[in-house]
Amino acid sequence: MNTSGRYILLVLGIIISLHYLLSFTHESYGRATSLSNIKSTLLGSQQAPPTVADTYYGFGHPNDTLAVDRRANATFVILARNSDLSGTIRSIREIEDRFNRKYRYPYVLLNEEEFTDDFKKRISVLTPSTVEFGLIPREHWFQPDWIDEDRATKSRNKMVADNIIYGGSVSYRNMCRFNSGFFFRHPLMEKYRWYWRIEPDVHFHCDIDFDPFVYMEDKNKVYAFTITMYEYEATIPTLWGHVRDFAKLHPEYVAENNAMGFMSENGGEKYNLCHFWSNFEVADMNFWRGPTYTAFFEYLDSKGGFYYERWGDAPVHSIAAALFASRDQIQFFDEIGYEHNPYTHCPKLGNNWQKGRCSCDPARSFDYDGYSCMSKWDRFMDL
Numbered sequence: 129m130n131t132s133g134r135y136i137l138l139v140l141g142i143i144i145s146l147h148y149l150l151s152f153t154h155e156s157y158g159r160a161t162s163l164s165n166i167k168s169t170l171l172g173s174q175q176a177p178p179t180v181a182d183t184y185y186g187f188g189h190p191n192d193t194l195a196v197d198r199r200a201n202a203t204f205v206i207l208a209r210n211s212d213l214s215g216t217i218r219s220i221r222e223i224e225d226r227f228n229r230k231y232r233y234p235y236v237l238l239n240e241e242e243f244t245d246d247f248k249k250r251i252s253v254l255t256p257s258t259v260e261f262g263l264i265p266r267e268h269w270f271q272p273d274w275i276d277e278d279r280a281t282k283s284r285n286k287m288v289a290d291n292i293i294y295g296g297s298v299s300y301r302n303m304c305r306f307n308s309g310f311f312f313r314h315p316l317m318e319k320y321r322w323y324w325r326i327e328p329d330v331h332f333h334c335d336i337d338f339d340p341f342v343y344m345e346d347k348n349k350v351y352a353f354t355i356t357m358y359e360y361e362a363t364i365p366t367l368w369g370h371v372r373d374f375a376k377l378h379p380e381y382v383a384e385n386n387a388m389g390f391m392s393e394n395g396g397e398k399y400n401l402c403h404f405w406s407n408f409e410v411a412d413m414n415f416w417r418g419p420t421y422t423a424f425f426e427y428l429d430s431k432g433g434f435y436y437e438r439w440g441d442a443p444v445h446s447i448a449a450a451l452f453a454s455r456d457q458i459q460f461f462d463e464i465g466y467e468h469n470p471y472t473h474c475p476k477l478g479n480n481w482q483k484g485r486c487s488c489d490p491a492r493s494f495d496y497d498g499y500s501c502m503s504k505w506d507r508f509m510d511l
């Protein structure tokens with residue numbers, strides 16, 4: 129090799145050594161000159177930004193095995209807004225710790241707006257279960273066109289004047305109607321039979337060492353509750369009349385041995401306002417999807433009371449369960465210590481409280497509060 133050749137090699141050697149030295153000692157220099165960075169700079173906008181998926185297929189620790197050998201075709205369902213993120217995290221954290229870390233049931237989260245990437249990311253790290261995020265179809269959520277808006281506005285204004293909680297809110301009414309007649313028709317819910325409804329910011333106070341879904345499937349149950357109470361009459365002034373009309377039109381739908389006696393002391397003439405508090409529900413969606421409830425919901429919906437009054441999904445579901453299922457298909461889960469502000473059900477039967485290592489105070493359980501319908505339920509079921 130001649131002298132100039134040797135010089136070229138020497139200069140090249142110095143440049144390469146300097147490059148490596150700088151790459152190791154100066155992070156930003158290393159990043160700027162890395163091959164992948166140069167490639168992405170050259171490809172420019174062809175590179176898709178990182179995305180957050182709508183479905184997370186959960187995975188556990190490689191050594192984890194499922195602690196149970198049988199599960200039901202079931203899911204948790206949570207209706208939430210993006211602003212409900214921290215409350216939703218708290219609820220999932222608690223149900224995971226108290227129950228689902230053993231059972232690994234999936235979650236479906238629904239919203240009438242797209243969940244943000246941040247929401248999806250923060251929720252999906254909480255559990256090894258599959259988590260799916262769904263957008264609610266417009267026609268399942270918003271006030272239908274055939275509702276007379278003048279009449280609806282007048283009624284909302286009157287409720288605001290009367291100080292009725294959520295009386296002026298259209299979105300609350302959308303939510304109640306959606307929970308009454310649509311959540312079980314969402315495409316992400318269609319593959320499941322059973323659901324457990326959870327809301328942001330609720331609490332599970334006890335270990336749940338059995339599978340409520342499997343229990344219900346084996347015992348032929350359709351609807352389970354933990355808290356029952358009186359409804360505000362002003363939110364449902366005409367609901368019971370429509371229920372009676374429907375039952376007269378369709379006596380064939382009314383179940384034998386039903387639980388109507390829990391809701392009326394005079395053979396159905398007057399509603400005593402008792403209902404199951406539907407922010408907690410474990411139930412069979414085949415019941416809601418079947419011809420009876422479909423006809424019932426459509427009948428009620430056609431009366432417009434979700435908007436002209438403020439019918440809640442709690443009385444609508446409860447009355448349906450009481451009328452169209454037999455009383456022994458309705459389950460009270462004493463074992464499930466549950467709190468939705470401001471009320472708590474704390475286990476009371478046998479040694480449920482000790483066995484569940486419950487964090488609630490049994491002395492402050494809502495069950496026998498004057499506003500609870502639990503003693504009525506006990507009396508009714510003992511008949």
Ligand SMILES: Nc1nc2c(ncn2[C@@H]2O[C@H](COP(=O)(O)OP(=O)(O)OP(=O)(O)O)[C@@H](O)[C@H]2O)c(=O)[nH]1
Nearest residue numbers: 207208209212238239240299300303326327328407
């Ligand atoms: N996506 C969405 N979810 C809603 C909306 N309004 C309520 N929700 C959810 O629907 C459920 C019931 O709403 P809440 O506001 O808790 O109603 P509530 O339990 O009757 O009343 P609170 O005593 O305030 O809890 C919760 O899971 C909420 O996160 C809404 O406009 N959009």
Ligand SMILES: [Mg+2]
Nearest residue numbers: 327328407468
């Ligand atoms: Mg709530």
